[in-house]
Amino acid sequence: MSHTAMVGARGGRRIALVGNPNSGKTTLFNALTGAHQQVGNWPGVTVERREGRLRLDSGELIVVDLPGVYSLLGGGGVDQDIARAYVQNAQLDGLVQVVDVGQLQRHLLLTHELLHLGRPLLLVLNMMDEARARRAVPDLDRLRQRLGGIAVLPMVARRGEGLAQLREALERDFPQGGEPVPALYPAELAHTLAQLAAQTPTLAALDRLRILEGLAPPPTDAEPHARRAREEIRAKTGEDAADALAAARFAWAEDTARAVLPATTASAKERWTQRLDRWILHPVIGVPIFLGVLYALLVASFNAGAIFQDFFEDGSKALLVHGLGHLLLDAGLPDWSVQALAGGFGGGVSIVLSFVPPIAFTFLLLAALEDSGYFARAAFVMDRFFRHLGLPGTAMVPMVIGFGCNVPAILATRTIEDPRARVIAALMQPFMSCSARLAVYLAFAAVFFRGYGGQVVFALYLTGILVAVLTAWLLRRGPLPGAERPLALELPPYRWPGLRSVALHAWHRLRVFVMRVGKVIAVLGAILLLLPGIGWVDGGLRSTDMEHSLLAQGSRTLTVVFAPMGIGTEQWPAVAGLVAGALVKEVVIGVMNGIYQRQGETDLMTAYRDPDLGAELRAALATIPAHGQEFLHHLTDPLGFTPIGDRAASAAAAGADEATLKGLAAGFTDLSAFAYLLFVLLYLPCASTFAALRREIGRGWAWFSVFYGLATAWIAAGSVYQLGTFARHPGQSLAWLAMVLALIALFWWQWRRYGRRVQGKTPSHGLAQRP
């Protein structure tokens, strides 16, 4: 087989990094391209696409980091389909296969398939340090000869070792050794394959293999040739074509690896991996270890993030809200537009920035865990529990992260391979009680549930989990049916995460979060923060006080919807809180604060006219050491339950003051307060969560989450209140319950009908069942 010469102009050369999962491809990509990366999605799917620029003396090289792929023939999730299609069809000047040298034999299977493509190929043998430690360094010259003279470069991508040689190799066309590639198949198979190639010249070599192995249907004109070839292979080998061809590939990889590798025994690292796995994968102890690791992740991410959160929030508010407002006022803009731009747009950006610290820490720690090799183990340990929900074990990770913030939780569902399971896992996240909702719980607990606040808050957390589980169950029986794909994954050896790689990985994810989610939240912020500041006054839209604002007018109208859960017109601030809470859940209590204190537009305009930016920034900076001291305390209370039971501490933790607490006490009963909290828990994904859902699983599912959440919240909160007040108005409560049951029955009927229709089109995994 000969390789085609590299084509393409020097200025726009493009190569792709291809390799098995866990081969260190992304580490190499980060090392090669550094900060010059663009992270996006592959068209039409939610698989991350990474592209970077590498500046060489000979010009710029575009480097594409493909998702990890085991085989070019088939198997794996949508990410592997993308890698396959790209490797085969994209306009490329060359492929760089990254190989974990410790798993040389298995990675050579992909090399075998890549050699069918006839594209320029370069082999990078990564993790050579581990091979040296194991005394299992392959003979590079012999390997090069075996692969027809293609370049084979040693590398330790984590440390940047071998990078200079790779850059040098990339300066020019990949070397074409001119040495004959040894036979990829034994003579009897090679003859049949050559015959088939001659009969079907329009088909690519890999397509012919797919057809022979039953992974793709043949085109009509190729069908008789393919059938004859299959029969011939069976006659020669006594095996199915699929088994015979696979066995030939394995034999080739085994022969090649044996020819280039010295004989070795298990290394100290392998022995360590075996020892650690005895505990980490233990059927009983493995579960608490997993929960412990996630607890540590949750505590470290959100408590370390909390140290900087107020600095980001207060600092950005000083600059983007008060500073920007001042500039706009000075420029002579009318009050309402200053309110919209500074309070709305600036405020929205400020909210996004306030989320940056906890999310950055979450991404950092997740990337470190991913690099360490632990995630694959966690998926195995939790698989048996989540299988019942039609989810893989990896779904546990986002759920726990969701207690801190739903946004990184939704992004963490990327680790789930099966696309249907990933959609389900993402749709479960908005029901996890995030830290923003805890602020609302704390304020209500301070007023209504002082003696048993902890239990009420715990019940709300539990309700969120139950609704998330119910959602997964419903989705499996409705639009996302199908048996779960049984778990089969490689357990990579344990490794210390590379600092640079982890930091870059986290940075790129964070950048995507800020840019993509920030756009949505800033626009929504402008709308939602405009409403409390303007109203229909004297026949026109004018800047007005809160009482006459569009928010107040709209909220009073909306209270009729909330009547079943015991909220009357006089509690319109609570409804206003819910409306504003669509932006971000912390705002629920913040808006109620503002309303109860008759604050709002007037105070804000004062802040714009005469801001003391220096003092505000100094105060923001001072929050870092203050929160740093609280860090250790929070290790024992990651969800922040401690203030419950102490009215002043609860109010302070929730950001509510005494006026708000009095307002709440006057407007709610214990029961209506609980119903309201239930509604806050379930009703809507906040704007950031909505944006994350839209980005990760598509607009349709994001809107489904909105309507499903609203309906669930309305039914749950209304039913709790109606059941609790049944004795007072049995007729009304009975009518409510009958209506709810009828709605659920109608929903269930339609849902199942749709599910059965979809189910008929869903392929099963085809596993043999226990007799």
Added chain:
Amino acid sequence: MTQVLSPHRLSSARAGEQVEICAIQTSAQERRRLLGLGLRPGCLAQICQGPNAQGAVLQIGSVRIALGRPWLESIAVRRFGGPTLKAGNRQDD
């Protein structure tokens, strides 16, 4: 000298045993997935953990593969009598 037994389901094997994979009953796509991991008829594997409620962990060459419980009934193996791993590496189900 080890004793070779006739094919069994993977679920009947024991931790520490060495087995030969005889057959995998599944769809072509799932079979391809296992092939990618190096699991194919004819290969030798060592059972590191399980089979148990979680599934099993096999070692094929230097690769460790975790298989969920549903696989245990659909993979046929030929067992070689007697454990080949050290006692310290065994994990009873």
